[in-house]
Amino acid sequence: MFSRNNLCRHPGLHRRYHEMRPETREPDERLDALPRLGQPGSRFFDPVVSPMADAAFSILERSYPPLAGRPVGERGPGDPEVLARGVEMLARRYGAVDVGVARTAPHHWYSHAGRHAEGWGEPIEPDHPTAIVLVVAMDFHTIRMAPSAPVLAESSRQYVEAAKIAHVVAEYLALAGHEARAHVDGRYQVLCAPLAQDAGLGHVGRIGILMHRRYGPCVRLSVVTTTAELPLTTGDHRYMEDFCRICGKCADNCPSRSIAHGGPPVSRGFAHWSVDQESCYAFWRRTGTDCSVCIASCPFTKPDSAIHRLIRAAIRRNPLNRRLALLGDDLFYGRKLRLRPENPDLDELASRWKIPV
Ligand code: SF4
Ligand code: SF4
Structure with missing residues (x-):
């Protein structure tokens, strides 16, 4: 789209x-x-908050081509285990909440470049065997303000954070003598969500995006592909797909009815859920934000607190617990998310963002 x-x-x-x-x-x-995303004329345009996203996307655009990419030295650890440890420590130090490593396969790569005029239509060469998946968490309370202006400010902020970490990790690998490429918003040559699933970080659910094992779909991802052979991470989160089958809360709440009810339909030869991108994106353009109502209403979108860790462990265990957890979520948070009729005023937002006034 x-x-x-x-x-x-x-x-x-x-x-x-x-x-x-x-x-x-x-x-x-x-x-x-329709108005361009986040521009005047859209329902939730805010002259103070909406341009925050423009600034973030503009910085992302100008961060490419990055300085890193080609091997420039042998200053890192030669042992793959130690190198992987260094990568994880670096990524977490810069703000990643989770890091995984997967072996790349042909289906992880886009076939052709399509986002920019430069190089448009050129085939993409799947040239790196290893992918490091970097996860950053969006602020739960801001995303619960969906679909008002702050959600776009928050998601663009986290795209910048995810990109920053990817660029630093790519540079770190280059210094250790490996080729590395940062795949960041607008510059992906790989599909982040299936790579994250294969790295054991979560599962792709009804919304068609990654549901992270701790933060649900309330995350943003970036990837670094590299020639370095690193130890792989694993994890089986198919229980999340089972939960999606009985839940359907995102489909009930989607204002543009872009999310299917029922089991995953077969398309492109395999069964998987995906949203109707045209109707979803048209809603974004009318609203002026990236909506995020589906993310906000998802029972897996919760702060990583002790009680929610306990509930997630129970959900993982068996189907009965999944039904009970869904019932509890409906009781505590409501089956229907109360949509914000207007943007929060700046004082409310400053207090949410813990900014002293
Ligand atoms: S972002 Fe909004 S419009 Fe798009 S699928 Fe999610 S809830 Fe529906
Ligand atoms: S709201 Fe329910 S069905 Fe939708 S992604 Fe979340 S768990 Fe799955």
Whole structure:
């Protein structure tokens, strides 16, 4: 969706894309008539908060090409176990809440570059055997303000944090003599969610994004691919998919009805859930934020407190506990999320963000 959306800045490429995918021309024309994301004219535009996201995305855009990438020395540990330990310590020190390592496979890579005019349509070479997945957590209380302006400020902030960590980790690996590439917002050559699942960090659920083992879908991801062979991490979180089958809370709450009820449909040859990207993104453009109502309403989106750790351990154990946990979530948090009718005022937001006034 973002690649298609970006093409409207490049009419020649847009025309070529619509010749290849004529079914996308009409929805794209409808999208073009809506305000750009987070701009004046959208429902939750706020002249103070909305440009915070613009600033974050602009910095992300300008962080590429990064300085790191090619091996520049042999200053790191040669032992893969020790190198992996250094990577994890570095990533966590910079703010990652979780780090995993997976072996890359062909299905983890995009086939062609599509987001930017430069190199558009060129095939992507799956050239690195190892992927380090970096997880940052979004602020639970801000995401519960969905779909108002602060959610976009928060998600863009965490895209910047995830990118910062990925760039530093890539530089660290380059110093140790390995090729490394940071995959950050707008510059992914790999799909983060399946890599995170294969690294044992969580499971892809009904919303089609990663549900992290501690923070649920309330996270942002970046990846560093590298030629370094590092020990892999593992974890089986299929119980989350079982939970999705009985839950469906995101589907009940989605304001644009972009999330399917029922079991995962078969598409592209395998059973998996994914949201209707066109209707979801059209809602974002009308709203002026990245909505996040599905993330806010998900029972796995909770602070990482002792009580929620206990409930997650129970959910993991058996189907009966999953039903009881869902019942409890509906009772305590409500089946339907109360949507914010308007943006919070700056004093409320400052207090949420713990900013002294
Ligand atoms: S972001 Fe909003 S519109 Fe999109 S799928 Fe989630 S709830 Fe629905
Ligand atoms: S709200 Fe329920 S169905 Fe949707 S992703 Fe979360 S656990 Fe799965």
